Amino acid sequence: MDQCNANNRDFRQTSAAEAGAVLRIDLSAVRENYRQLQSRLGSTRCAGVVKADSYGLGAVQVAKVLAKEGCDTFFVAHAGEGLTLRAALGQGPAIYILNGTPPGAEAETAAAGLTTVANSLEQLAAWREAARAAGRKLPVALQVDSGMSRLGMMPSEVETLAADASLLDGLDVVLVMSHLACADEPENPANAAQKQAFDQLRAKLPAAPASLANSSGIFLGPDYHYDLARPGAAIYGINPTPGHANPMREVIRLEAKVIQTRTLDKDIGIGYGHTFRTTGQLRAATISLGYADGWHRRAAAGAYFNGVRLPFIGRVSMDSIIIDISALPEGAVKAGDLVELIGSHQTVDDVAGHAGTIGYEVLTGLGHRFHRIYEGG
Numbered sequence: 001m002d003q004c005n006a007n008n009r010d011f012r013q014t015s016a017a018e019a020g021a022v023l024r025i026d027l028s029a030v031r032e033n034y035r036q037l038q039s040r041l042g043s044t045r046c047a048g049v050v051k052a053d054s055y056g057l058g059a060v061q062v063a064k065v066l067a068k069e070g071c072d073t074f075f076v077a078h079a080g081e082g083l084t085l086r087a088a089l090g091q092g093p094a095i096y097i098l099n100g101t102p103p104g105a106e107a108e109t110a111a112a113g114l115t116t117v118a119n120s121l122e123q124l125a126a127w128r129e130a131a132r133a134a135g136r137k138l139p140v141a142l143q144v145d146s147g148m149s150r151l152g153m154m155p156s157e158v159e160t161l162a163a164d165a166s167l168l169d170g171l172d173v174v175l176v177m178s179h180l181a182c183a184d185e186p187e188n189p190a191n192a193a194q195k196q197a198f199d200q201l202r203a204k205l206p207a208a209p210a211s212l213a214n215s216s217g218i219f220l221g222p223d224y225h226y227d228l229a230r231p232g233a234a235i236y237g238i239n240p241t242p243g244h245a246n247p248m249r250e251v252i253r254l255e256a257k258v259i260q261t262r263t264l265d266k267d268i269g270i271g272y273g274h275t276f277r278t279t280g281q282l283r284a285a286t287i288s289l290g291y292a293d294g295w296h297r298r299a300a301a302g303a304y305f306n307g308v309r310l311p312f313i314g315r316v317s318m319d320s321i322i323i324d325i326s327a328l329p330e331g332a333v334k335a336g337d338l339v340e341l342i343g344s345h346q347t348v349d350d351v352a353g354h355a356g357t358i359g360y361e362v363l364t365g366l367g368h369r370f371h372r373i374y375e376g377g
């Protein structure tokens with residue numbers, strides 16, 4: 001956990017002047033989204049899922065503002081993410097490791113006061129051993145597989161656990177959880193089937209607070225809320241109700257700088273492979289952002305300047321994209337000006353649609369060359 005650490009926080013912050021693009025993260029929108037979810041949940045507590053550096057937006061910055069909203073429970077995927085978060089937040093909040101602790105990292109994880117999610121009897125045994133070695137009781141979350149077949153104890157493992165109380169020696173079960181595979185499809189019968197399986201499995205385990213819902217799961221209604229909900233995406237502005245209006249506030253704004261502009265005649269090839277040719281005179285600008293910044297090469301979208309859409313032309317390059325600025329008055333954009341790529345005109349979900357992927361992948365793929373501005377903290 002020291003000199004070789006390549007976590008995001010070790011990337012050098014790029015200054016506004018030198019950066020090719022600017023990423024604004026609206027922490028007041030993060031707070032508002034969290035408040036909205038908490039109010040939907042009523043008496044169910046709302047955790048914050050801050051894995052993968054808060055979906056690329058900065059785990060420490062996000063967790064700190066969620067804590068100000070009263071959030072006292074966080075979920076990360078990896079033990080290393082948990083250690084980083086513990087160092088930033090202090091001893092107060094509960095921090096759960098969704099993937100469980102990798103073999104060999106139990107002592108460090110336990111010493112940092114992190115709660116492992118035991119996804120198998122094997123992970124549970126290793127955590128029991130860590131409690132024995134530490135000479136104290138350790139908290140544990142039990143994840144059961146209610147039908148996603150990704151992480152969690154299989155029904156047969158739950159039976160084994162139910163039949164032998166010594167498998168929990170030295171452990172304090174603080175949460176029983178499972179994860180929904182199809183929560184973003186409210187009509188999918190898999191949701192009710194998973195809920196039923198979850199209820200049957202947790203009935204065999206020691207009584208403990210229960211947790212099933214991610215962001216979309218919260219919108220399936222109170223039957224899915226249990227004691228603790230685990231939203232990530234909705235906090236970051238991704239629509240938890242695909243196909244319906246997004247009830248969440250947009251959190252990010254991504255803008256790229258214009259590097260240069262040019263006027264082109266008819267029948268000129270543009271970009272790699274000349275996949276676009278001018279059919280008449282055209283004014284083009286090249287902007288300083290490309291697929292190395294997490295912009296999918298297939299996401300042929302547009303940029304926006306003063307509300308005017310400026311379509312991409314030609315292929316997305318590693319560090320640049322060419323846009324058609326003919327819709328703007330001559331001289332309206334010049335080198336150094338910023339055009340908007342993600343924001344009010346084109347959301348994270350819109351960009352995901354252009355790329356044939358989901359907003360989660362767009363956010364977590366955002367690169368490290370941007371000048372990052374945190375607003376409303």
Ligand SMILES: *Cc1c(COP(=O)(O)O)cnc(C)c1O
Binds near residue numbers: 178214215232
């Ligand atoms: C990522 C994750 C979540 C959060 O899911 P969202 O869809 O982003 O709300 C919750 N629980 C588990 C187990 C996860 O892996």
